[in-house]
Amino acid sequence: MQIEFKIKLNSSLFLRDPDGTDIGRKIISESIKLISNIGYEQFTFKKLAAIIPTTEATVYRYFENKHKLLIYLIDYYWAFIRYQVLFNINNLQSPKDKIKTIIDLLVWEDNANSFSTEIDQKALYYIAIADGSKTFLSKEVDDLNKSQVFVPYKELCELIASVFKEYNPEYQFANSLASTLVETSHFQYFFMHHLPRLCDFAEKKDPKLLEAFLESMVFGALGNEL
Amino acid sequence: MQIEFKIKLNSSLFLRDPDGTDIGRKIISESIKLISNIGYEQFTFKKLAAIIPTTEATVYRYFENKHKLLIYLIDYYWAFIRYQVLFNINNLQSPKDKIKTIIDLLVWEDNANSFSTEIDQKALYYIAIADGSKTFLSKEVDDLNKSQVFVPYKELCELIASVFKEYNPEYQFANSLASTLVETSHFQYFFMHHLPRLCDFAEKKDPKLLEAFLESMVFGALGNEL
DNA sequence: TTAAAATGATAGTAAAACTATTATAAAAAG
DNA sequence: CTTTTTATAATAGTTTTACTATCATTTTAA
Numbered sequence: 001m002q003i004e005f006k007i008k009l010n011s012s013l014f015l016r017d018p019d020g021t022d023i024g025r026k027i028i029s030e031s032i033k034l035i036s037n038i039g040y041e042q043f044t045f046k047k048l049a050a051i052i053p054t055t056e057a058t059v060y061r062y063f064e065n066k067h068k069l070l071i072y073l074i075d076y077y078w079a080f081i082r083y084q085v086l087f088n089i090n091n092l093q094s095p096k097d098k099i100k101t102i103i104d105l106l107v108w109e110d111n112a113n114s115f116s117t118e119i120d121q122k123a124l125y126y127i128a129i130a131d132g133s134k135t136f137l138s139k140e141v142d143d144l145n146k147s148q149v150f151v152p153y154k155e156l157c158e159l160i161a162s163v164f165k166e167y168n169p170e171y172q173f174a175n176s177l178a179s180t181l182v183e184t185s186h187f188q189y190f191f192m193h194h195l196p197r198l199c200d201f202a203e204k205k206d207p208k209l210l211e212a213f214l215e216s217m218v219f220g221a222l223g224n225e226l
Numbered sequence: 227m228q229i230e231f232k233i234k235l236n237s238s239l240f241l242r243d244p245d246g247t248d249i250g251r252k253i254i255s256e257s258i259k260l261i262s263n264i265g266y267e268q269f270t271f272k273k274l275a276a277i278i279p280t281t282e283a284t285v286y287r288y289f290e291n292k293h294k295l296l297i298y299l300i301d302y303y304w305a306f307i308r309y310q311v312l313f314n315i316n317n318l319q320s321p322k323d324k325i326k327t328i329i330d331l332l333v334w335e336d337n338a339n340s341f342s343t344e345i346d347q348k349a350l351y352y353i354a355i356a357d358g359s360k361t362f363l364s365k366e367v368d369d370l371n372k373s374q375v376f377v378p379y380k381e382l383c384e385l386i387a388s389v390f391k392e393y394n395p396e397y398q399f400a401n402s403l404a405s406t407l408v409e410t411s412h413f414q415y416f417f418m419h420h421l422p423r424l425c426d427f428a429e430k431k432d433p434k435l436l437e438a439f440l441e442s443m444v445f446g447a448l449g450n451e452l
Numbered sequence: 453t454t455a456a457a458a459t460g461a462t463a464g465t466a467a468a469a470c471t472a473t474t475a476t477a478a479a480a481a482g
Numbered sequence: 483c484t485t486t487t488t489a490t491a492a493t494a495g496t497t498t499t500a501c502t503a504t505c506a507t508t509t510t511a512a
Contacts, residue, residue: 039365044499055460060501130363137356139265141420154423172426173439179417179424180410180443187409188402194367197380198405200398213399217406220446270468281491286470
């Protein structure tokens with residue numbers, strides 16, 4: 001059985017919906033591979049067009065510029081993670097288990113089921129880590145925010161915050177803790193592989209250690225239940 | 227009395243030491259103002275040269291490219307924060323007070339004493355928040371790391387981690403918690419001003435609330451003393 | 453089967469990100 | 483105090499990026 005997984009993203013991100021055509025879908029799938037290979041800074045529409053293959057002009061008919069394309073990819077990523085979280089905590093009773101499940105889903109471990117046929121999920125995960133924060137760390141952030149393009153990220157954080165509130169209704173910083181958890185899961189994964197002295201799991205490079213850190217941080221902040 | 231505050235930065239960051247000449251110091255001080263005004267992406271050596279005023283070619287004789295210049299600024303920032311931390315925790319006895327002091331220094335509150343005459347410290351703080359992570363979030367990270375350019379950041383994190391260890395010698399993730407604290411202080415400040423739903427202090431925009439969150443997170447993770 | 457829309461092929465522009473050259477001015481050395 | 487070195491100004495030029503425009507052709511939809 002094939003699970004059909006469709007995510008509708010904010011239409012202000014594109015000029016033509018990439019999900020509606022073969023070329024559009026290739027723009028998405030190939031840009032994920034290319035950005036994760038050469039990095040966002042070195043990525044250009046010209047290089048992408050050569051791979052697809054199509055012309056630069058055609059890519060520009062789908063996306064205004066590469067920043068909008070990046071936001072599209074990252075929005076897709078957050079929507080996908082949120083979907084996985086909803087799916088996996090659905091049948092769980094205790095908020096504690098839900099939080100552990102969330103942390104497990106935020107950290108990649110080579111066991112991520114590939115839902116989509118076209119999308120290279122691991123490549124997308126690397127992009128989310130290395131380039132995700134570049135979507136909002138710009139002078140455009142307020143304009144972009146007005147056009148609602150960060151909604152998928154916010155919805156994920158709000159979902160996580162709601163579970164924190166379930167665990168401890170008294171906790172005052174559920175939203176901040178949620179966004180901190182999400183960002184930290186990415187940054188520490190990056191440090192583990194590239195800047196080992198900034199973390200405590202670079203020797204073994206074991207994602208399970210990262211998860212242990214995140215759990216201790218989150219449950220510590222929320223206050224351990226007795 | 228004027229406190230002379232000199233920071234020597236890794237010489238692989240520049241072609242000619244900007245700290246040795248008037249034009250070099252203007253490159254630093256004016257680039258801080260310009261980047262914080264128009265953002266790192268819109269910043270060019272040509273625009274900078276027009277302001278100083280000098281020529282584009284002269285700026286290129288100091289820095290290979292704008293990424294190296296950014297790293298220089300961010301290195302300066304971390305070295306400065308580390309200096310402030312050392313200075314301010316020096317006379318404190320309890321690790322708890324030291325941690326509170328560190329958190330206080332990581333969050334800007336308009337009371338930061340301006341040591342330097344030329345450097346706009348608040349502008350530099352904004353650059354550190356909005357662009358600091360761009361220094362390492364690139365495909366160049368491993369090469370840059372080999373040339374030691376992230377040492378100031380690591381030294382700050384190690385200093386903070388050592389205080390965490392002092393507070394709780396049993397704690398296993400002191401380095402990760404230190405880098406998480408530093409990153410989180412910046413990200414949550416950014417969210418407070420630009421993406422309010424990702425935090426819990428956007429209404430009052432009060433840095434003291436952010437500090438309260440950071441303290442609860444750190445002391446929660448380290449385990450509260452009785 | 454005709455109109456509309458999407459793509460390919462091609463060309464072109466403006467700005468960014470540099471490199472190079474030579475003249476002059478300032479600083480340092482002898 | 484003159485010579486040598488070094489730094490800067492002024493200028494020009496190159497390559498790449500980041501687009502925009504045009505028009506013929508192919509594909510899709512009415």
